């Protein structure tokens with residue numbers, strides 16, 4: 001009896017278990033497990049310039065660009081058209097160059113507003129758009145600025161102050177939707193060798209300026225440009241010139257360089273043979289992360305050049321000594337096609353060839369007919385009275401503009417005094433104009 005009851009109970013249990021297993025199949029239902037976290041609306045994929053996915057890690061050099069593509073997912077496609085995405089962007093500013101608005105490339109007709117201070121990014125459009133799964137909504141270009149041995153993470157996320165506020169997607173009804181997406185994260189791994197770090201200065205290979213026989217000094221400006229610079233806090237360079245040709249008058253920092261320079265000392269090193277050198281030690285208050293014109297060296301033509309026979313040539317020599325950054329050496333230096341790869345930073349130099357072109361301005365011949373007569377004086381009087389406007393632009397085939405030729409006393413203005421001097425020259429009362437004397 002006891003055994004029989006036990007067997008019957010076993011059969012009941014077996015039936016219940018079998019029923020529970022078979023029922024879902026019979027009814028065509030599928031058991032689902034609700035995801036603990038919702039599917040994201042967005043994904044972030046890192047690709048190189050060839051479109052190769054870098055998310056798994058790759059080898060990047062300093063200066064390489066990583067494109068981070070913010071892509072739509074099937075969840076976003078299902079959401080339908082929307083007009084903006086607002087998020088915060090976190091990235092390692094030690095490893096990537098400071099991002100600017102121009103580093104964002106939005107989908108067609110969309111615009112990006114990027115607030116550097118708050119890290120807030122808003123990508124929006126005036127016409128609602130829907131994106132399909134995999135579509136790229138915006139690409140962010142990040143430039144590697146330092147050795148990233150290992151990995152670094154770039155993340156689009158919600159309000160850092162309010163962790164409950166995630167990426168906000170706004171639809172056409174202007175109802176802000178707090179996207180339930182988890183933060184969008186991408187990890188870029190790379191191995192950068194220290195030897196690949198490059199510091200490059202560039203200067204023009206030649207400069208042309210005019211001199212004349214009237215003793216007027218001409219200014220020459222030499223721009224020094226950083227072609228490839230990041231993660232250093234100063235550099236030393238020098239410039240040498242021939243004092244019989246030019247005189248150094250000072251320097252000017254570019255508007256972007258001014259934010260970096262903490263101190264700058266210019267020392268004088270007179271050389272033999274009329275050569276003069278200035279060495280410049282420039283210290284920055286922070287890592288310089290800049291590509292572009294950095295400093296302008298200013299010279300003027302020496303009076304010997306202006307009044308004498310124009311020399312046929314001359315050089316200004318630029319020397320790059322080293323870069324101040326003890327912790328990040330070694331480094332490759334480049335200047336004017338020369339390269340130095342020694343750890344000590346062997347000085348390299350390049351020459352800027354100065355090309356002089358002498359101008360023989362025919363003072364007094366305002367109309368350019370090779371004669372100095374009363375017509376020229378009349379033109380000045382008409383200009384003075386407002387009847388005529390003399391050109392200050394040098395025309396084709398001319399040497400000096402009408403205004404320059406009319407200013408025969410070298411006063412910098414064209415007045416009745418100039419007209420009177422032309423009449424005196426025409427009448428033989430003076431042999432030459434004051435500007436020549």
Ligand SMILES: [Ca+2]
Nearest residue numbers: 365367369371
């Ligand atoms: Ca004339």
Ligand SMILES: [Ca+2]
Nearest residue numbers: 407411413414
């Ligand atoms: Ca004048």
